[in-house]
Amino acid sequence: MCHFGMAKSILITGGARSGKSLFAERSIAKMGGAPTYIATARPQDDEMDVRIAAHKARRGAEWGLVEEPLDLIGALRASDTGPRLVDCLTLWLTNLMLAEADWRAAVDEVAGVLPTLDHPVVFVTNEVGLGIVPANALARRFRDAAGTVNQTIADAADEVFLVVAGQPLKVKPGAA
Amino acid sequence: MCHFGMAKSILITGGARSGKSLFAERSIAKMGGAPTYIATARPQDDEMDVRIAAHKARRGAEWGLVEEPLDLIGALRASDTGPRLVDCLTLWLTNLMLAEADWRAAVDEVAGVLPTLDHPVVFVTNEVGLGIVPANALARRFRDAAGTVNQTIADAADEVFLVVAGQPLKVKPGAA
Amino acid sequence: MCHFGMAKSILITGGARSGKSLFAERSIAKMGGAPTYIATARPQDDEMDVRIAAHKARRGAEWGLVEEPLDLIGALRASDTGPRLVDCLTLWLTNLMLAEADWRAAVDEVAGVLPTLDHPVVFVTNEVGLGIVPANALARRFRDAAGTVNQTIADAADEVFLVVAGQPLKVKPGAA
Numbered sequence: 001m002c003h004f005g006m007a008k009s010i011l012i013t014g015g016a017r018s019g020k021s022l023f024a025e026r027s028i029a030k031m032g033g034a035p036t037y038i039a040t041a042r043p044q045d046d047e048m049d050v051r052i053a054a055h056k057a058r059r060g061a062e063w064g065l066v067e068e069p070l071d072l073i074g075a076l077r078a079s080d081t082g083p084r085l086v087d088c089l090t091l092w093l094t095n096l097m098l099a100e101a102d103w104r105a106a107v108d109e110v111a112g113v114l115p116t117l118d119h120p121v122v123f124v125t126n127e128v129g130l131g132i133v134p135a136n137a138l139a140r141r142f143r144d145a146a147g148t149v150n151q152t153i154a155d156a157a158d159e160v161f162l163v164v165a166g167q168p169l170k171v172k173p174g175a176a
Numbered sequence: 177m178c179h180f181g182m183a184k185s186i187l188i189t190g191g192a193r194s195g196k197s198l199f200a201e202r203s204i205a206k207m208g209g210a211p212t213y214i215a216t217a218r219p220q221d222d223e224m225d226v227r228i229a230a231h232k233a234r235r236g237a238e239w240g241l242v243e244e245p246l247d248l249i250g251a252l253r254a255s256d257t258g259p260r261l262v263d264c265l266t267l268w269l270t271n272l273m274l275a276e277a278d279w280r281a282a283v284d285e286v287a288g289v290l291p292t293l294d295h296p297v298v299f300v301t302n303e304v305g306l307g308i309v310p311a312n313a314l315a316r317r318f319r320d321a322a323g324t325v326n327q328t329i330a331d332a333a334d335e336v337f338l339v340v341a342g343q344p345l346k347v348k349p350g351a352a
Numbered sequence: 353m354c355h356f357g358m359a360k361s362i363l364i365t366g367g368a369r370s371g372k373s374l375f376a377e378r379s380i381a382k383m384g385g386a387p388t389y390i391a392t393a394r395p396q397d398d399e400m401d402v403r404i405a406a407h408k409a410r411r412g413a414e415w416g417l418v419e420e421p422l423d424l425i426g427a428l429r430a431s432d433t434g435p436r437l438v439d440c441l442t443l444w445l446t447n448l449m450l451a452e453a454d455w456r457a458a459v460d461e462v463a464g465v466l467p468t469l470d471h472p473v474v475f476v477t478n479e480v481g482l483g484i485v486p487a488n489a490l491a492r493r494f495r496d497a498a499g500t501v502n503q504t505i506a507d508a509a510d511e512v513f514l515v516v517a518g519q520p521l522k523v524k525p526g527a528a
Contacts, residue, residue: 013517015305015482017323127516129367130191131307131483132491139308147369147517154517162516164303164338165189165323165330167347171519175351175527191481193499306367307483315484340479340514341365341499341506343523351527 008120011157012168013127013150019166024085024122025059031120033082036064038075040092055087069095072110082119089125093149097142107149111156123157125150184296187333188344189303189326195342197231200261200298207296209258212240214251216268231263245271249285258295265301269325273318283325287332299333301326360472363509364520365479365502371518376437376474377411383472385434388416390427392444407439421447425461434471441477445501449494459501463508475509477502 010027014020028035037059041052056065064082068075072092076084086092096103114121127150129143154160160172186203190196204211213235217228232241240258244251248268252260262268272279290297303326305319330336336348362379366372380387389411393404408417416434420427424444428436438444448455466473479502481495506512512524 011517015303015323016309017305017320017327019323019327125517127306127367127482128308129306129369130303130479130481132480132486132495133368134308143308144369147367147371151369151371151518154519160517160519162521164347165187165301165336166327167330167336167350169338169345169347169350169521171516171521174519174521191479191499192485193481193496193503195499195503303482304484305482306479310484319484340523341363341477341512342503343506343512343526345514345521345523345526 007117008159009114009117009157010120010122010159010161011125011150011154011172012122012161012163013125013154014163015127015130018163020124020126020163021055021087022058022166023161023163023168024087024124027122028083028085028120031083033119034062034064035082036066036084038066038068038072038084038086040069040072040086040088040095041067042069042091042095070099070101072106073113076110076113076117076121084119084121085124086121087124089123089149089153090128090146093145094142097145103145104148107152111152114153114156123153125153127162183293184335185290185293185333186296186298186335186337187301187326187330187348188298188337188339189301189330190339191303191306194339196300196302196339197263198234198342199337199339199344200263200300201235203298204259204261204296207259209295210238210240211258212242212260214242214244214248214260214262216245216248216262216264216271217243218245218267218271246275246277248282249289252286252289252293252297260295260297261300262297263300265299265325265329266304266322269321270318273321279321280324283328287328290329290332299329301329303338359469360511361466361469361509362472362474362511362513363477363502363506363524364474364513364515365477365506366515367479367482370515372476372478372515373407373439374410374518375513375515375520376439376476379474380435380437380472383435385471386414386416387434388418388436390418390420390424390436390438392421392424392438392440392447393419394421394443394447422451422453424458425465428462428465428469428473436471436473437476438473439476441475441501441505442480442498445497446494449497455497456500459504463504466505466508475505477505479514 012020012024066075128146134140161168162171188196188200242251304322310316337344338347364372364376418427480498486492513520514523
């Protein structure tokens with residue numbers, strides 16, 4: 001089944017442990033079709049490994065898995081056989097920044113490709129800009145970049161949700 | 177007057193100085209009955225003392241006071257004679273973690289008891305997960321735990337509000 | 353055209369790089385009249401200079417500019433010839449605290465003057481209280497003060513918006 005540019009794109013944002021991934025998985029489950037999990041994480045430490053294993057156990061066996069820390073466009077195209085869950089944009093941004101890649105160009109490219117996809121995609125991202133201004137210049141650059149990434153994808157997406165304490169709040173389209 | 181499991185439970189979350197406590201006190205006032213303030217704070221420093229004194233002065237004389245840093249279930253049962261305001265879950269979590277208690281079991285127990293209470297309860301908590309990932313591992317553990325506590329109580333509560341600049345935004349039940 | 357106390361006041365809050373300023377500029381553009389940008393920033397470093405230049409280029413030539421780091425009341429009166437955009441309250445608070453001025457009195461005065469203004473005003477501010485409690489006492493004082501400033505202006509304003517990933521969410525007046 002092909003929609004040629006009519007597949008829905010959703011951005012899900014929120015704080016750490018706010019229930020974003022679970023809400024994303026439930027949104028994908030409602031869409032039907034064989035889902036693919038596009039993991040942008042680069043397992044580097046034990047904390048991350050534990051979290052990734054917990055997510056994997058929760059999703060279940062029907063999910064395909066693509067691990068892609070940098071080439072999100074390639075991953076979106078390669079897995080174009082059902083709804084995709086990209087988890088998450090902030091780790092992808094971290095990877096791009098560490099690789100000294102042009103993250104602005106990369107996020108613009110992802111935003112540009114959204115209307116052309118044949119299958120729905122759900123992006124998970126993080127809000128990192130609602131605390132005190134970080135003392136560290138790199139942290140300030142990262143939070144500015146993350147805000148720009150979130151705005152860019154939100155602008156291109158059909159729906160945007162803020163998840164608070166596990167409760168999804170639709171912010172796009174907004175209330176009339 | 178006893179409702180036997182029909183008493184309303186509300187979770188109020190938000191950032192520091194966002195007006196959570198004032199909104200919680202007003203919500204309690206609308207419920208009628210002799211209210212009890214369940215303080216989970218352990219006065220440890222001057223900053224906290226000043227804040228507690230300001231809250232106390234604002235509430236007024238009709239409020240009962242229970243100070244309970246750890247045994248929240250016990251405090252909820254002991255004060256079961258009118259609406260209760262628990263302020264706040266994040267300090268309770270801090271106390272449990274410092275005491276090396278099983279905070280997951282404790283929060284599951286509180287969530288489980290909500291549908292059985294005879295009188296309404298309003299929980300105040302904090303959003304702590306919307307800033308940059310803390311450099312400190314203990315801070316990361318705490319913010320993950322706080323997110324889990326908030327999700328667990330929000331899931332069990334009848335209503336959830338996010339307070340922003342003093343303005344309550346209902347996130348559960350959500351808009352249709 | 354004078355409204356004598358009927359001019360609308362709006363508070364726009366959100367995280368870093370959430371799209372607050374752009375939404376504020378668009379809100380002003382809808383109001384008509386010659387707009388004035390009241391900049392509270394004190395250009396101190398290169399990061400800030402770059403950001404201010406980008407905002408200026410985006411706004412366009414029809415905007416007047418008032419740079420006023422401390423006397424916001426004076427700036428609001430002096431520029432009373434069209435809609436005003438105050439960007440932002442948190443930098444103004446920073447300046448007041450650095451000058452050891454009475455910021456509580458100053459924000460109460462601004463809140464008090466809102467109903468008397470002849471032309472609309474849009475305030476941009478920042479949410480800084482949704483991360484982990486800062487280790488630094490000055491940062492804690494600042495985030496408490498910022499929360500108080502936001503509550504005070506939100507209480508006096510006609511409308512309050514939280515901007516998330518570029519999407520405005522109306523929090524005042526709230527949903528019925």
